[in-house]
Amino acid sequence: MLLAILLGFAFSIFLVFTGKFFKGRISILAAGIPLALFVYFAQFIGRISDGEVITQFHSWIPAFGVNLGFTLDGLSLLFSLMITGIGFLVFVYTSAYLKGHKYLDRFYGYLSMFMAAMLGLVLSDNLISLFVFWELTSISSFFLIGFNNTSRESRKSALIALAITGIGGLSLLVGSIFLGSITGTYSIAEMLTMNPEIASNPYYILIVALIFGAAFTKSAQFPFHFWLPGAMKAPTPVSTYLHSATMVKAGIYLLMRLTPVLGDHEFWNTTLIIVGAITMVYSAIHTLFRTDLKGVLAYSTISALGILVFLIGQGTVDALTAAAVFIIVHALYKATLFLITGIIDHQTGTRDTTVLRGLRKVLFPVAIAGFLAALSSAGIPPTIGFIGKELTYESTFHFGNMAILLTGLIVITKILLLYAGFVAGIKPFTGALPERFENTKMPSFLMWLPPVILAVGCLVFGIFPGLIEGSLVKPMVSSMGLDGKDIHLKLFHGFNVILLLSVITIALGTVLYFTLKPTKKLEAWIAKFEKFSPQTIVTNSWAFFFKFSNGWTNLFQNGYLRNYVATIMVFTIALTGYSLFTTANYAVDFNSFSPITFYEAATSLVMLVAIGYTVFTRSRLAAVASMGIIGYAICILFVIYSAPDLAMTQFSIDTLTVILFVLVLYKLPKYLKLSDYKMRIRDGVLSLAFGTIITLLILEVLAEPVNKEVSDYYAANAYILAHGKNVVNVILVDFRGADTMLEISVLAIAAIGVFALLKLRLKKSDQR
Amino acid sequence: MKTIILRTASTYLLPLLLMFSIFILLRGHYSPGGGFVGGLIASIAFVLHAFARGLDNTKELLKIHPGFLMPIGLALAFLAGVTPVLFFDLPFMTGIWYPGQLPVIGSLGSALFFDLGVYLVVVGVTLTIIFTITESA
Numbered sequence: 023m024l025l026a027i028l029l030g031f032a033f034s035i036f037l038v039f040t041g042k043f044f045k046g047r048i049s050i051l052a053a054g055i056p057l058a059l060f061v062y063f064a065q066f067i068g069r070i071s072d073g074e075v076i077t078q079f080h081s082w083i084p085a086f087g088v089n090l091g092f093t094l095d096g097l098s099l100l101f102s103l104m105i106t107g108i109g110f111l112v113f114v115y116t117s118a119y120l121k122g123h124k125y126l127d128r129f130y131g132y133l134s135m136f137m138a139a140m141l142g143l144v145l146s147d148n149l150i151s152l153f154v155f156w157e158l159t160s161i162s163s164f165f166l167i168g169f170n171n172t173s174r175e176s177r178k179s180a181l182i183a184l185a186i187t188g189i190g191g192l193s194l195l196v197g198s199i200f201l202g203s204i205t206g207t208y209s210i211a212e213m214l215t216m217n218p219e220i221a222s223n224p225y226y227i228l229i230v231a232l233i234f235g236a237a238f239t240k241s242a243q244f245p246f247h248f249w250l251p252g253a254m255k256a257p258t259p260v261s262t263y264l265h266s267a268t269m270v271k272a273g274i275y276l277l278m279r280l281t282p283v284l285g286d287h288e289f290w291n292t293t294l295i296i297v298g299a300i301t302m303v304y305s306a307i308h309t310l311f312r313t314d315l316k317g318v319l320a321y322s323t324i325s326a327l328g329i330l331v332f333l334i335g336q337g338t339v340d341a342l343t344a345a346a347v348f349i350i351v352h353a354l355y356k357a358t359l360f361l362i363t364g365i366i367d368h369q370t371g372t373r374d375t376t377v378l379r380g381l382r383k384v385l386f387p388v389a390i391a392g393f394l395a396a397l398s399s400a401g402i403p404p405t406i407g408f409i410g411k412e413l414t415y416e417s418t419f420h421f422g423n424m425a426i427l428l429t430g431l432i433v434i435t436k437i438l439l440l441y442a443g444f445v446a447g448i449k450p451f452t453g454a455l456p457e458r459f460e461n462t463k464m465p466s467f468l469m470w471l472p473p474v475i476l477a478v479g480c481l482v483f484g485i486f487p488g489l490i491e492g493s494l495v496k497p498m499v500s501s502m503g504l505d506g507k508d509i510h511l512k513l514f515h516g517f518n519v520i521l522l523l524s525v526i527t528i529a530l531g532t533v534l535y536f537t538l539k540p541t542k543k544l545e546a547w548i549a550k551f552e553k554f555s556p557q558t559i560v561t562n563s564w565a566f567f568f569k570f571s572n573g574w575t576n577l578f579q580n581g582y583l584r585n586y587v588a589t590i591m592v593f594t595i596a597l598t599g600y601s602l603f604t605t606a607n608y609a610v611d612f613n614s615f616s617p618i619t620f621y622e623a624a625t626s627l628v629m630l631v632a633i634g635y636t637v638f639t640r641s642r643l644a645a646v647a648s649m650g651i652i653g654y655a656i657c658i659l660f661v662i663y664s665a666p667d668l669a670m671t672q673f674s675i676d677t678l679t680v681i682l683f684v685l686v687l688y689k690l691p692k693y694l695k696l697s698d699y700k701m702r703i704r705d706g707v708l709s710l711a712f713g714t715i716i717t718l719l720i721l722e723v724l725a726e727p728v729n730k731e732v733s734d735y736y737a738a739n740a741y742i743l744a745h746g747k748n749v750v751n752v753i754l755v756d757f758r759g760a761d762t763m764l765e766i767s768v769l770a771i772a773a774i775g776v777f778a779l780l781k782l783r784l785k786k787s788d789q790r
Numbered sequence: 791m792k793t794i795i796l797r798t799a800s801t802y803l804l805p806l807l808l809m810f811s812i813f814i815l816l817r818g819h820y821s822p823g824g825g826f827v828g829g830l831i832a833s834i835a836f837v838l839h840a841f842a843r844g845l846d847n848t849k850e851l852l853k854i855h856p857g858f859l860m861p862i863g864l865a866l867a868f869l870a871g872v873t874p875v876l877f878f879d880l881p882f883m884t885g886i887w888y889p890g891q892l893p894v895i896g897s898l899g900s901a902l903f904f905d906l907g908v909y910l911v912v913v914g915v916t917l918t919i920i921f922t923i924t925e926s927a
Binding site for chain 2: 666667669670671674675677678681682685686743744745746747748750751752754755756759760762763766767769770772773774776777780781
């Protein structure tokens with residue numbers, strides 16, 4: 023299984039080198055990879071439906087419990103088949119859709135990277151490796167949304183999608199670490215038996231909230247849904263593959279996978295039902311106001327994801343069966359609708375539902391696919407969509423005392439989704455063909471065949487539900503920890519309330535379709551509400567954040583060295599001063615100090631005079647020279663207190679510093695008055711305060727008992743271990759030699775920096 | 791600043807100061823001194839020369855740009871550090887010592903080469919910075 027996952031990554035790396043040769047006709051060969059993987063996973067169907075679970079284990083970072091463990095059970099099998107199956111069709115479709123595009127090789131690279139990441143995600147048993155693959159899907163999605171990288175809108179949408187799903191990813195990581203530290207393992211399989219312990223843990227609510235954060239952002243649940251319509255800027259194959267059939271279902275997958283670990287708890291169920299219900303109704307209503315085919319499909323996808331969350335929230339066998347079937351239903355019809363939208367866009371150049379009409383006359387096979395997909399989306403028998411809808415109603419209708427409310431919500435959503443499906447799958451093909459579309463040509467069969475295959479799937483699985491019942495649905499429900507034995511999929515359940523609800527849904531939806539025509543006016547009307555939408559709130563807070571950080575940077579990083587020094591001083595004074603004021607005990611024993619000798623007094627006097635001269639002189643060079651005197655005086659103090667090494671170094675450094683200053687200042691004009699007396703007073707007060715604080719600090723340090731352990735060790739071992747009598751030097755070149763190594767590296771880097779900066783400036787002036 | 795006294799003195803001061811800097815470098819293991827101070831003193835020697843004779847003369851005397859001393863010094867220090875790893879199977883930066891005594895230098899160990907690396911880097915860094923600033927000022 024590891025090889026199956028790595029194959030996609032290997033192919034995308036392979037394309038980096040051979041991409042040039044991969045753009046023409048042979049690009050279709052790329053589709054061989056998902057096809058091979060599809061066949062590979064399909065051969066497990068038999069074993070999985072017998073209840074077997076196939077696992078594989080590779081050690082990765084065992085010290086942290088992070089391993090590459092893979093599990094193939096009903097849940098991951100369904101997702102793997104969807105990823106590779108729809109992947110195959112999308113790969114084929116792409117070779118015609120982006121024929122001759124100059125970045126076709128990159129596109130395939132991103133797509134296969136995504137496919138591999140997605141397979142890794144659904145097969146991972148380890149939460150941490152799941153997180154890694156989760157992030158990889160976000161990143162490949164970022165590249166695919168921004169594929170049209172010359173468009174500003176594309177880039178912005180890609181960034182928003184990455185930011186939202188990225189935040190979700192972090193939330194997943196934190197949640198996983200919490201779960202890992204409670205259970206002592208990152209393996210989901212090992213967590214399965216610990217549900218009661220986890221649920222009774224005080225952090226349960228937090229963990230679930232974090233996992234929800236991940237699932238809701240990835241699966242575009244309200245209020246994080248807005249990245250998905252933006253992501254439709256991507257080429258249509260991407261919208262089909264990532265933003266409808268697979269990636270956005272990663273959140274759903276996560277919820278399903280963790281249902282046995284975290285589920286069956288009031289917080290889990292209630293939150294999912296509420297969020298799912300809001301999402302499905304909210305975005306189903308939104309579909310009414312869209313005139314862009316992709317916009318309609320984007321909102322109906324969000325709505326479908328809402329339905330799935332809503333069903334997982336109910337957590338009953340009925341509901342999870344309905345969810346399992348609905349995933350298949352949705353993948354089949356929504357991928358079809360996206361693909362035909364791509365064909366319409368590719369052949370006619372527009373996706374505007376208000377002008378598209380009568381295309382059946384020029385795109386007949388596409389029209390058939392659209393019609394079948396629309397029927398399945400509407401849940402009209404004998405398509406599989408009907409079975410999915412019946413199961414959904416069945417589960418909500420028997421859901422305790424909330425049944426009426428939940429059923430009402432789901433019926434409304436389904437009515438609106440029927441409208442959306444009809445608008446996308448039927449409307450462009452019916453009516454009279456306008457003149458401007460008369461010359462529309464049929465696309466290559468590579469483009470129209472994939473949606474037809476999927477649409478036929480909608481019909482075949484509907485007529486013969488037995489095909490998926492035992493092979494996919496039952497194992498999937500079992501892998502969510504429930505007993506799937508009694509599941510029986512069939513088209514006709516007899517005359518009952520559920521059937522009546524279906525009839526009502528279809529009737530009302532059809533009436534809605536024939537009465538409400540999408541217009542620009544409606545779209546403009548709904549746009550007024552954008553002001554309160556989550557997207558606007560997020561964009562505004564981003565804009566505010568940018569402004570704030572700009573202002574902050576300009577305030578502190580203003581490029582004036584004196585301001586930096588002043589800022590550092592003010593903060594040191596404030597923080598150290600506060601700490602000294604509150605904690606110090608000022609128990610300085612002046613009697614314990616040694617008496618002041620003549621040399622100390624004389625040196626200090628020299629220093630004081632030099633300081634006074636530096637501050638008050640009007641000549642720059644004189645100021646630098648007297649700074650040098652201060653430095654030398656400090657050296658003499660070092661000598662007096664027996665630190666000859668330090669004194670020597672300080673001596674040389676001071677000499678060089680003075681030389682440097684002289685070199686820089688020599689050619690400057692005469693002393694300028696840069697600050698008025700107010701600023702000088704301010705600076706003086708600041709300096710005095712700083713000096714006072716440092717003095718107090720040093721006196722306070724004296725009151726502490728000295729720990730000589732380290733210095734004693736060095737003193738004792740300098741000669742024994744390092745053959746040196748000068749402890750300072752031995753520390754520099756031997757005991758702490760690696761430190762010195764890094765320090766001289768830093769010195770070299772600084773010198774290169776100075777060199778580069780000044781030479782660069784010279785060049786500029788030369789140009790002038 | 792190009793007085794005749796300084797100019798004449800610099801001819802003798804440069805070799806004297808350089809020798810002094812090497813003396814400081816070598817004695818560092820037992821008495822105050824070492825690569826860092828030695829490097830600084832050597833830099834001062836060249837800077838003094840540049841003051842007296844002009845930067846171009848000093849550059850001509852040096853033949854190569856002082857910046858090249860930095861990688862040479864870093865490489866030397868690094869080699870002194872990895873030699874025990876490569877040849878003696880000891881941890882990074884373990885001191886290795888020549889068993890006997892050599893004339894003038896005394897005992898010889900990897901620490902000396904490390905210190906020599908520090909010396910070269912310091913000379914390279916200081917002179918690069920000062921020369922660059924002098925040229926652009």
